[in-house]
Amino acid sequence: xxxxQQNRVxxxxxxxxxxxxxxxxxxxxxxxxxxxxxxxxxxxxxxISFKLPKKRTLGxxxxxxxxxxxxxxxxxxxxxxxxxxxxxxxxxxxxxDIRGLSQSExxxxxxxxxxxxxxxxxxxxxxVITVGDQIAESLLLHQDISKQEAxxxxxxxxxxxxxxxxxxxxxxxxxxxxMRQRVGIAIALACKPSxxxxxEPTSALDVTxxxxxxxxxxxxKEENDSSMILITHDLGVVAELCDDVAVMxxxxxxxxxxxxxxxxxxKHPYTEGLFNSLPNIHNRVSKLQPIPGLxxxxxxxxxGCAFAPRCPYATEACKAQAPYIKHFSxxxxxxxxxxxxxxxxxxxxxxx
Amino acid sequence: MTDNxxxxxxxxxxxxxxxxxxxAVDHVxxSLKPGKTLGxxxxxxxxxxTTGRTILRLIxxxxxxxxxxxxxxxxLPPAEMKKLRKDMQxxxxxxxxxxxxxxxxxxxxxxxxxYYPILQSxxxxxxxxxxxxxxxxxxxxxxxxxxxxxxxxxxxxxxxxRIGIARALALNPKLIVCDEPVSALDVSxxxxxxxxxxxxxxxxxxxxxxxxxxxxxxxxxxxxxAVMYLxxxxxxxxxxxxxxxxxxxxxxxLLGAIPVPEIRKERQEIELQGEVVSPIHLxxxxxxxxxxxxxxxxxxxxxxxxxxxxxxxxxxxxxxENEQE
Numbered sequence: 041x042x043x044x045q046q047n048r049v050x051x052x053x054x055x056x057x058x059x060x061x062x063x064x065x066x067x068x069x070x071x072x073x074x075x076x077x078x079x080x081x082x083x084x085x086x087x088i089s090f091k092l093p094k095k096r097t098l099g100x101x102x103x104x105x106x107x108x109x110x111x112x113x114x115x116x117x118x119x120x121x122x123x124x125x126x127x128x129x130x131x132x133x134x135x136x137d138i139r140g141l142s143q144s145e146x147x148x149x150x151x152x153x154x155x156x157x158x159x160x161x162x163x164x165x166x167x168v169i170t171v172g173d174q175i176a177e178s179l180l181l182h183q184d185i186s187k188q189e190a191x192x193x194x195x196x197x198x199x200x201x202x203x204x205x206x207x208x209x210x211x212x213x214x215x216x217x218x219m220r221q222r223v224g225i226a227i228a229l230a231c232k233p234s235x236x237x238x239x240e241p242t243s244a245l246d247v248t249x250x251x252x253x254x255x256x257x258x259x260x261k262e263e264n265d266s267s268m269i270l271i272t273h274d275l276g277v278v279a280e281l282c283d284d285v286a287v288m289x290x291x292x293x294x295x296x297x298x299x300x301x302x303x304x305x306x307k308h309p310y311t312e313g314l315f316n317s318l319p320n321i322h323n324r325v326s327k328l329q330p331i332p333g334l335x336x337x338x339x340x341x342x343x344g345c346a347f348a349p350r351c352p353y354a355t356e357a358c359k360a361q362a363p364y365i366k367h368f369s370x371x372x373x374x375x376x377x378x379x380x381x382x383x384x385x386x387x388x389x390x391x392x
Numbered sequence: 393m394t395d396n397x398x399x400x401x402x403x404x405x406x407x408x409x410x411x412x413x414x415x416a417v418d419h420v421x422x423s424l425k426p427g428k429t430l431g432x433x434x435x436x437x438x439x440x441x442t443t444g445r446t447i448l449r450l451i452x453x454x455x456x457x458x459x460x461x462x463x464x465x466x467x468l469p470p471a472e473m474k475k476l477r478k479d480m481q482x483x484x485x486x487x488x489x490x491x492x493x494x495x496x497x498x499x500x501x502x503x504x505x506x507y508y509p510i511l512q513s514x515x516x517x518x519x520x521x522x523x524x525x526x527x528x529x530x531x532x533x534x535x536x537x538x539x540x541x542x543x544x545x546x547x548x549x550x551x552x553x554r555i556g557i558a559r560a561l562a563l564n565p566k567l568i569v570c571d572e573p574v575s576a577l578d579v580s581x582x583x584x585x586x587x588x589x590x591x592x593x594x595x596x597x598x599x600x601x602x603x604x605x606x607x608x609x610x611x612x613x614x615x616x617x618a619v620m621y622l623x624x625x626x627x628x629x630x631x632x633x634x635x636x637x638x639x640x641x642x643x644x645x646l647l648g649a650i651p652v653p654e655i656r657k658e659r660q661e662i663e664l665q666g667e668v669v670s671p672i673h674l675x676x677x678x679x680x681x682x683x684x685x686x687x688x689x690x691x692x693x694x695x696x697x698x699x700x701x702x703x704x705x706x707x708x709x710x711x712x713e714n715e716q717e
């Protein structure tokens with residue numbers, strides 16, 4: 041026991057010496073992640089960069105296979121290897137260079153500095169351990185407390201997420217989907233991480249329960265002063281919760297800006313397509329405008345812009361060269377070659 | 393009644409379990425005119441899928457009557473029912489598990505032909521006729537002919553759902569129950585499939601029962617909407633009326649809970665407390681009592697009936713009754 045404690049202190053000290061001070065909770069530069077198999081190389085993430093200031097919430101939006109989850113797993117150095125390989129990139133979480141840390145140091149960082157809420161509350165909990173023990177597990181790992189104290193804190197966390205603390209001794213199958221997601225949130229937040237990653241936290245839930253969970257996440261995030269990255273395909277959820285938005289397509293960030301920038305001054309044709317293909321509850325239209333075609337196979341990405349084959353504005357130049365990164369303001373950028381032409385503008389379907 | 397393609401009266405399905413009977417569908421009634429779409433909306437476990445399947449008698453109802461094209465079908469013998477199924481088909485939610493992984497696209501689409509005498513010719517000519525038939529259907533639902541011999545696992549969710557639609561269309565049905573046909577798909581693909589279903593309805597005069605949890609989708613799609621909660625319809629109205637004047641507290645909460653992809657200055661929060669209660673041993677009171685912000689004593693006296701409060705707008709709520717009086 042004593043030795044364990046000494047180890048913990050030694051690693052914590054080593055971590056502090058590696059930390060640089062920064063105003064950003066997370067900063068990622070030129071991150072590239074590939075899944076390499078004998079058959080093919082799947083280019084999941086292709087050179088993305090973003091910076092998340094402290095206390096803000098970033099929404100990462102994109103369809104299945106856009107590379108959202110892979111990018112976020114890299115932040116915790118949790119991309120399954122093999123076949124996953126972080127090819128290049130600088131990842132800083134709370135001033136720590138994640139790629140330069142040893143396994144034991146990473147263990148200190150995960151859960152304490154950065155924690156994750158997973159998509160599927162049905163499969164992300166351990167079915168043979170009580171929920172109380174599952175919450176206490178990370179507490180015991182990161183703090184010098186006795187098992188009893190950890191259980192006490194775990195019960196406190198349950199109360200915080202709206203579950204009767206007396207249910208701490210129950211197993212995941214005894215809870216409903218919404219309740220299990222609350223447990224997932226309790227586990228992620230137990231050690232008050234400074235960065236919280238939520239991977240589609242409400243996609244498996246009903247709308248009324250989704251509203252409850254989003255509300256809870258917003259509250260707890262403010263209470264802990266933490267920053268959050270929310271991965272979702274639901275633009276509605278983004279509007280509810282996020283300050284900044286990154287739109288991902290085929291492993292690239294195609295548009296990045298504040299919520300206002302991306303929602304009210306949409307620049308990238310793909311973002312436009314996403315908005316137009318959504319049935320809007322306030323604005324019934326006779327026909328939806330889907331984006332034609334499919335996302336390209338990430339093992340056979342086209343040269344030039346990956347969206348060009350589906351893009352209504354695409355020209356020969358788009359298919360030949362990598363997209364041009366146009367900065368519209370300090371906060372807003374889009375990766376689209378068409379903006380070489382100053383007069384270019386996209387038309388989003390008018391909402392009243 | 394004669395101009396309704398489907399009329400459902402007091403349809404009820406209880407599942408018997410060790411703990412008691414599960415009230416999956418509880419005295420549900422509605423009717424549907426040809427060429428129209430009824431949207432059935434509700435959260436998981438509210439009985440919307442069971443309703444859809446019971447109408448096709450894929451699940452036998454406990455009680456109630458179903459009139460399809462003027463004919464009562466709940467007591468039809470299997471042979472008669474098989475003939476009728478030609479006219480009533482279903483599209484399933486999950487295009488990943490509803491297709492046999494060992495059958496090719498063409499086999500999947502041609503499968504209904506095995507059971508119904510659609511093809512006229514014999515021998516070699518029959519094979520050719522079948523191929524023409526399948527290719528025509530593939531063209532209708534927007535599948536490229538080169539996919540004729542591929543297997544479902546080689547295709548993405550949107551294409552797989554198109555196979556499901558082609559199968560449902562093969563026998564040229566009148567009524568299709570669409571059970572969450574787009575909820576497993578990405579938004580851009582979702583819009584493609586919704587547009588396809590809409591085009592098919594216009595071309596073939598199909599009648600749809602559209603089951604979904606997504607109110608934005610039914611708003612786009614349906615003519616009339618029925619909102620279900622714990623096995624019962626709590627509100628039913630033409631789509632514009634329902635969205636403009638939702639009366640039942642549950643409908644209001646559902647509409648308020650949908651995250652809208654717009655930046656809103658103020659969020660109207662009618663956040664529902666609690667979760668859906670178990671549909672076993674339901675007390676004799678309004679089903680929504682435990683989560684309702686307006687629940688009062690009279691709500692606990694029996695289940696409120698579905699009453700017409702405006703022409704075409706039905707709601708089951710004591711509070712609304714009060715205000716009407």
